[in-house]
Amino acid sequence: MLEMSELGQMRTQLLAQLKDSRHDDAKKTLLLVGIGNPSKFKGVVNGEEGEVFLYDDALVFMPRSKEPLQLLYSFVEGLETDATGYHLTLKVRGTEPISLERFANRTGELSDSLKAKIGAARVRTSAFFSTLLPGLGPIQVRQISALLADGIACEASALDSVETDIFSTLFDLATIEPLKPLANKLASYGETWLGFKQRRSVEQKARGGEQWHDHTHGDIQDHGGLPPAPMGIGGMMMASTIANGPMWGSGYGFDGAFGERGSSLAYEMLGISMMGRSQGSQGLNSIFPGTNQTSHEIVQRAIPALNPLTLAKTNYEKLRLDGKRPAILSFLIVASGTKIIYRPLNDALDPTIVFTGSRSDVGAINRGLALIDFDVDAISDDSNRATSRFQTAIERISILRQLRATYQIAVLPSEPDARVEEAIKTP
Amino acid sequence: MHFRLFDSKGSLVDEGAGSVKFVAGAIVVVPEMGEPMTIRPNAIGNITEPAPFVVGIVQNDS
Incomplete structure (x- = not known):
């Protein structure tokens, strides 16, 4: 036996990892049945404490130490709940009934989930034979x-x-x-x-439907404000220009008259030169040295492919x-x-x-x-x-x-x- | 972390400070000095709490 103490906050994580690794390993080494992703429930089965895993096709019970209990849904003949509603009994073909209890406030969920999975397994069998034998x-x-x-x-x-x-x-x-x-x-x-x-x-699990993101463009500093203003006289000029237009004449700033190049500064601020593609140096950079603005062409907005939403289905x-x-x-x-x-x-x-x-x-x-x-x-x-x-x-x-x-x-x-x-x- | 290792008869085999980690699904106790000990999940018979905040791993062969 190995005893570990003074684990501090790692104790909870260790216990959880131990439990997960035991189950993952058991599935492989003990040749346990079960396909798909299981739902897990903690409780008592046939008097033994452990965890119940409900797979697509089977119930697997992993007690703390004894042999795991496996049950294919196809062997289930009935599911009964006692008067209290907290004790379930599974009637099984060829063997003794299985008792499930102490699932506390998840008893109803377990019962519903079991019924749904047993029903779904039967529907799959029926669908398979219906396709295989279309003439019947x-x-x-x-x-x-x-x-x-x-x-x-x-x-x-x-x-x-x-x-x-x-x-x-x-x-x-x-x-x-x-x-x-x-x-x-x-x-x-x-x-x-x-x-x-x-x-x-x-x-098939549900897919897609994540938050929309334009993958064709980099992140835009939306509402992030202007690029940092340069220090010294450049910064003063920039602030002044945004407020009033360039010092050497109005009409280039945001205050410019409509239709009279008033919007050119706004375009410059977006990195789009109004003076031609190759004249970046004559654009905002020439007005505000240090802002490091680079001109580029106006391009059509990208139409990104949306990731379609696929619902979970069989x-x-x-x-x-x-x-x-x-x-x-x-x-x-x-x-x-x-x-x-x-x-x-x-x-x-x-x-x-x-x-x-x-x-x-x-x-x-x-x-x-x-x-x-x-x-x-x-x-x-x-x-x-x-x-x-x-x-x-x-x-x-x-x-x-x-x-x-x-x-x-x-x-x-x-x-x-x-x-x-x-x-x-x-x- | 402090660990104590007992044999199948309950005698103390090793004790000391160390760390614990998971490697490929197996729990590995690494003493500050000495050889690490790997316990595969299928070798774990039971997980107990012999004292408050103490985790006990009973091996299948112990």
């Missing part, structure tokens, strides 16, 4: 969206009960061309599940399966005897993973994969304790340890398919 009616799209909620795989027969052959249609749309032969072969090994998981945020068109970094991951799960196969369908770089388990374990493996954000490298990583970048996650995340315990083999698409077949046949 709203009722079928709604049913499919419910079955294929974010990160949850659905069995082929359940999908086909909504619309005939919809599984094969979705399977075809979800699989990129180079992986089609492999995916078809894997699907032939047993019962199949298909799933989709959003991996990148499509929420970019539904970015919810795609194709492209270099698709926002949606599509995956296949196959249950074949005592083996479960996981295969990403639109990522040719990730391996096919074979787990030991029966049909009834598909849900648990699916949930585990969703909670490590489908980062399968963490499952197959066999580097030693000192060099493994997943060591902390393995030590602290029980679901990852369970996945690693059932993991059998990882086969890259570039490797022979026979290795997967061999693994399936191995008892």
Whole structure:
């Protein structure tokens, strides 16, 4: 243990930085789920004090010392508030309810924010399937969206009960061309599940609308007064001229008659010579030595491009399966005897993973994969304790340890398919 | 800043004056004399307040 005292005013800053760095690091090293920028709330979850982070797709609770709690909104079945209004209960598919309390005057905000985020996640899923399957009616799209909620795989027969052959249609749309032969072969090994998981945020922040500034011109000393008057006789002459016009005759100063060169001094003061562009030395400088005025041409006022205001919005068109970094991951799960196969369908770089388990374990493996954000490298990583970048996650995340315990083999698409077949046949 | 470092059995290992800073997300205690000590965020088990205005960092392995 390290104790630090006599920190003075740095103590508050240190504690805040410690908290932030722990969270930033935990997100990376513990393979925590969550996309987008989270809203933070401090309170008690399942009796543990800590911080709740509401991401676009998941709730992450970081207790002070224990294992973080992660919950994808797609697993939430309901949110209840007790009579006091200060105790929330989240009903979750497949696990015990989650209790949230002691959020003080932010309880209402937390509840509203949770409802809004859960709703928004469902809208994104619905929008994705609505675009992917434009020929289907709203009722079928709604049913499919419910079955294929974010990160949850659905069995082929359940999908086909909504619309005939919809599984094969979705399977075809979800699989990129180079992986089609492999995916078809894997699907032939047993019962199949298909799933989709959003991996990148499509929420766009508000932009623009900042204070207008003419970037084409330097700062103008508006209301800043005249340049400093020179010392001595020059300064006296300048002051006198501004008040009355030049000593050797009126008409050049501000008091000049309208239309009789009365405005020339004003132009001179702005640095614009009335005596020609190249005659700066004959302008104000010649009248007031030391003012260092330089003449220039009158130019058209610049029309600066205004920075347009863009409101915060959800970019539904970015919810795609194709492209270099698709926002949606599509995956296949196959249950074949005592083996479960996981295969990403639109990522040719990730391996096919074979787990030991029966049909009834598909849900648990699916949930585990969703909670490590489908980062399968963490499952197959066999580097030693000192060099493994997943060591902390393995030590602290029980679901990852369970996945690693059932993991059998990882086969890259570039490797022979026979290795997967061999693994399936191995008892 | 004054620091006191204890081992997993609670014995005092080092004590003295120094400074504290954050380097690439890790907290680094730099004693006035001696080697700095870097604690990565994932090595922090708990943050406590053993006495008023004292910050305690319990490491995972301590």
